Amino acid sequence: PIPGADAPNCIDGIEFLHAFSAGRLSSVPKRVIVIGGGDTSIDVTTVARKLSGQAGGAAGKPATYTADMVTAQAVFGGAQVTLTTIFPLANIQASPREVADARSLNVDIHGGVMPLEILRDEKGHARGVRYGACRIEKNLPVRIEGGREFELECDLVIFAVGQKGNLTGLEALNNGRDAISAGGLFEVPGHPGHFVGGDIVTPHLLTTAIGHGWIAAEAIDVYLAGAVPAKRPKVDKHQFELIQALRHAGLELTDYSHEAVRGTYQAGFAVHNFDNRAEREIIKSSEQFLGISRPSRAWSARSGV
Numbered sequence: 001p002i003p004g005a006d007a008p009n010c011i012d013g014i015e016f017l018h019a020f021s022a023g024r025l026s027s028v029p030k031r032v033i034v035i036g037g038g039d040t041s042i043d044v045t046t047v048a049r050k051l052s053g054q055a056g057g058a059a060g061k062p063a064t065y066t067a068d069m070v071t072a073q074a075v076f077g078g079a080q081v082t083l084t085t086i087f088p089l090a091n092i093q094a095s096p097r098e099v100a101d102a103r104s105l106n107v108d109i110h111g112g113v114m115p116l117e118i119l120r121d122e123k124g125h126a127r128g129v130r131y132g133a134c135r136i137e138k139n140l141p142v143r144i145e146g147g148r149e150f151e152l153e154c155d156l157v158i159f160a161v162g163q164k165g166n167l168t169g170l171e172a173l174n175n176g177r178d179a180i181s182a183g184g185l186f187e188v189p190g191h192p193g194h195f196v197g198g199d200i201v202t203p204h205l206l207t208t209a210i211g212h213g214w215i216a217a218e219a220i221d222v223y224l225a226g227a228v229p230a231k232r233p234k235v236d237k238h239q240f241e242l243i244q245a246l247r248h249a250g251l252e253l254t255d256y257s258h259e260a261v262r263g264t265y266q267a268g269f270a271v272h273n274f275d276n277r278a279e280r281e282i283i284k285s286s287e288q289f290l291g292i293s294r295p296s297r298a299w300s301a302r303s304g305v
């Protein structure tokens with residue numbers, strides 16, 4: 001535990017995101033420090049930035065995200081959000097894409113620094129964090145002797161540093177790390193008839209949890225039938241029929257008239273999997289593909305232009 005982290009304005013990242021999703025959070029104070037480095041901490045920083053943008057929206061009206069992007073310079077004068085991580089920036093745990101998202105919202109990111117102390121004001125509130133340069137040894141931060149030390153001022157500290165399970169009532173399954181161990185078929189070792197999957201085994205991705213659930217469901221079926229489970233394939237992939245999955249989710253496809261149409265992204269007969277970057281960043285005109293203005297040399301040579 002970091003000295004001073006029990007200040008009332010030091011909060012947990014998941015609680016922060018939960019409050020935001022539940023609509024209980026409409027603004028953040030001026031200077032926010034997020035301590036983390038994983039994908040969750042990036043979510044916290046981007047929510048904090050967007051909230052600060054909304055708080056500064058025109059005539060007090062919540063601005064839309066797109067409008068936030070367009071008026072980024074003006075509106076994002078709001079909260080100053082800083083993310084710090086014990087990992088060097090080159091090895092930050094969050095995916096490069098998530099980090100790029102945070103940077104596009106002007107989040108300051110400091111890597112290779114560990115919080116040493118939460119600095120408090122006379123009322124006991126956090127007013128800043130004192131940091132020291134660190135390196136990672138066996139996944140733990142170790143202070144660099146004589147390394148730089150600095151303070152960052154803040155009005156709110158949000159910790160997004162790992163998650164652990166709440167196994168109240170399930171203590172017998174606790175593997176001692178507030179998690180539940182899983183065997184090859186996601187059975188709980190030493191607990192016949194018990195199966196487990198998802199983040200409680202090890203926090204990862206939604207698709208991982210779904211994969212665990214798929215294997216566990218098949219194993220439960222075999223277990224209940226009193227049969228011997230077959231060996232699972234080395235590459236244990238799960239395939240599904242897209243049309244059936246859409247139907248199952250109540251997204252029935254409509255018939256295609258086989259006539260030429262323009263713009264199908266809202267059409268009931270087309271399935272799109274696209275990423276609308278414009279929702280989160282302004283793409284400079286120089287980086288956009290605006291058609292071929294000048295034939296390339298190879299093309300010129302071939303066509304004689």
Ligand SMILES: Cc1cc2nc3c(=O)[nH]c(=O)nc-3n(C[C@H](O)[C@H](O)[C@H](O)COP(=O)(O)OP(=O)(O)OC[C@H]3O[C@@H](n4cnc5c(N)ncnc54)[C@H](O)[C@@H]3O)c2cc1C
Pocket residue numbers: 014017039040043197198199200203204205206207209
């Ligand atoms: C901030 C954040 C951002 C993320 N972003 C992504 C992302 O972009 N992409 C991605 O793939 N993954 C992401 N993840 C990870 C992903 O959310 C998890 O890997 C996934 O939700 C794990 O699924 P799960 O079913 O194991 O657990 P959960 O989704 O946590 O579901 C567990 C459920 O069990 C309930 N529960 C808990 N205890 C009990 C009990 N005793 N009795 C009954 N019910 C109980 C809980 O209320 C909860 O509904 C993110 C995670 C976080 C925290």
